[in-house]
Amino acid sequence: MSGGVVEELITELTRLPGIGRKTAQRLAFFIMGMPGEEALSMANAIIKIKEKARFCRQCFNITEDEVCSLCTDPRRNSEKICVVEEPSNLIVIENTKSYNGLYHVLLGALSPIDGITPERLRISELIERVKEGNISEVIIATNPNTKGETTAQYISQVLKPARVKVTRIAYGLPIGGDIEFADEVTLSKALEGRNEMK
Secondary structure (H helix, E strand, O other): OOOHHHHHHHHHOOOOOOOOOHHHHHHHHHHHOOOOOHHHHHHHHHHHHHHOEEOOOOOOOOEEEEEEEHHOOOOOOEEEEEEEEEEEHHHHHHHHOOOOEEEHHHOOOHHHHHOOOOOOOOOOHHHHHHHHHHOOOEEEEEEEOHHHHHHHHHHHHHHHHHHHHHEOOOOOOOOOOOOHHHHHHHHHHHHHHOOOOO
C-alpha cells in the first residue's frame, strides 16, 4: 500500500503509544467502515480536547477549567496529596474509590538519561503546595520501575525540610497471581510491604 489518505491515517495512528503498524492498519480500516457521522464525532472529540483541555493550575490534572473539580471539591481530604506521574494514573486511583485526598500530577518521571530532570517535572510546584497548605501526608504513587523509584526517592529527599509525612504506595503480588511466576523484585517488595493480619 503506497501513499494516499489511508496510508496517511495509518502513519498518524502509529504515533499513538502502543500502536504498531498492524494495529494502525486495523484501526484505519475500522474507521473507514464507520458511518460518516460516527467518524466525524470521533474527529470532533479529538479537536475539542485539543481546544478545551488544559492542566489544572493547582494539581496539573487535565481539566477544562482553571482549577479541576477534584481540587475544588470541599468533600475531599485537603491534608493529603497523592503524587502520580500522569493524569491517567490519577484516573486509575480514583476508580478504586479508596482514596479521598488531593492529587499532584508530575507530568512524567525523572530520567536523566532522557534529559528529564526535576526542572522538567512539576516537583517545585509540589514543594510549594506542601509549604503553603496544611498537608499532613504526601503519598508517592509513582510507577514501580527505575524511573518511578528514582522520582519517589528524590521527592522524599526534597520534602524532608517541610517535615511532612511522606509515604510510598505498597506493591507486590497481584491478587490471583501465583508466587512461582513472580519476579524477584516484585516478591521482595511484597515481603517488605507485608501487613499484620487481623
